[in-house]
Amino acid sequence: MRLAVIVPVYKVEPYLRQCVDSILSQSYQDMKVILVDDGSPDSCGAICDEYAEQDSRVLTLHKANGGQSSARNLALQHIDDCPFVTFLDSDDWLVPEIYQQGVNYLVDHPEVSMVNYGYNLVTEEKTIPLIPEEERLTREEALLRYVATTSNIINTMVWSRLYRREALQGLTFTEGCKWEDVVYAFEALYQSRGAYHILPLAGVNYRSKRPGAMTSEILPDKRALFLDIEMAIRRHPDDASFLALANTLATNCLWYYLKYLATFSYPVATREMKLYLPIIKELRSRPYLDAFHSASKVRKVRLFLSYPRAFFAARTFVRSLLSRK
Template structure:
């Protein structure tokens, strides 16, 4: 089963060799590695071409700079001969043998449509493993896990999974967004007819806080995320089930963002108006309250019922707590 590996490439010259070498040295050899030079101004494009000359499994696409989503979308039409699909960011790298583990499991379990694995968060010379317990979830349970956002939930990152290509055929990333993985993952799980399986293996090394990386931003701007969700709802017009899932992703994301805003008074004063308007709109739609604890379920309901009251109470509680 040929596995397509899509790698967007832009201004990552110091990391690119490590990334590509970790893919091509995998023990699973039946790969199609699509390197997308997204108009990188450094030597990345030439490095990609060098790999293509040396290894017939490598295909290089050169395009004008359009961002991560644009680069991934450019590669997707070139995966038609591959029953499996995955992604790698070009400043990250793989652990040996992870594709063999993933593909072997999918070959032996045709009921599984999406297979996930853990990763290491790498900061300088330190590495922290992020693993899920081994488990198999139905489509509905996988969606619930993804939307719950607990410590053991499924993450949004598309590079931590291998997909059967039929699941994501025709599905693209919204270009220009900083949160492209969130809605793509939601739609992939929603479109899946089979199960999700998690391997308790850290197969991917995720480099955080490199210069210029999105992860250096402390308080994120979620406006793009909500625009992504709204666009995806339009794609599923009339689908009440998808609306509930998508709106759950929206209200859950808003809930966590308001908790961050409460801890950042300066940001709250400048941003709260926009996000409050979103809260009033989102609460009119159906959503699922997947929080496990009773207290969180109550707080979540209070937040949607009266966001201003929730924020006032939370900030007052924080001040009282800090005094003690």
């Protein structure tokens, strides 16, 4: 059963061959490897063409530069002949056998919609394996784990899963948003109908902080993320369950970001925090789910929603005292 592997490609010439070779050398061979040259100014486009000429499983698409989301969206138009789909970033590479393991599980367990696996976090200094315990979750359990935003495994990284194509039907990545994976992975999980299984394996070598990689600024403007979640809510206007989950996701994302923001100097942090007050007001008017299963943490989030200025002022004050010790 054919597996579509979607790889957006842009300015990764030193890493591209390692990435593609790791796909083509997988023991699972029934694949459609979709390489999308996103207007890369280096030799990436030519390298993609070379692979397509050498291996009939490779489809190379060329387009003007539009970002990772637009590259993935173009590839998604070419997956109709593949019952399974996954993603891989072009500066990362696979662990041998992972696709065989994932596809075998989906074939043997038709009640499962997604298979998740861990990864190796690769820096210039060391490799840190993040290998989960094997676990079977219902769709509802996986959704709550996702919107809690606390899991290293059930997270926004779309390349850490194999999906049944039906879970992705009709979905596209939001173009122009740096955090496009957040909503895409959430909607895929929401519209899936089966269980969610976690394999106790590392499947991807994730290259962290490589030279030349796009990195978020120290204080990123995350309002685009919350707009993306808001647009998702509008796509489900009469779905109370989706509203509650999406609002919980947005609330937890913002709570953790403002906790990070509170580590900066009070004038800077306060100036940035004010940008998010209208968003907090909207979040406060909607349902919030207990995704943490921790009464104390839920109380803290509700306090944050009700009194964001006081919460923020107290947190920055405590941080400033601790920094003086």
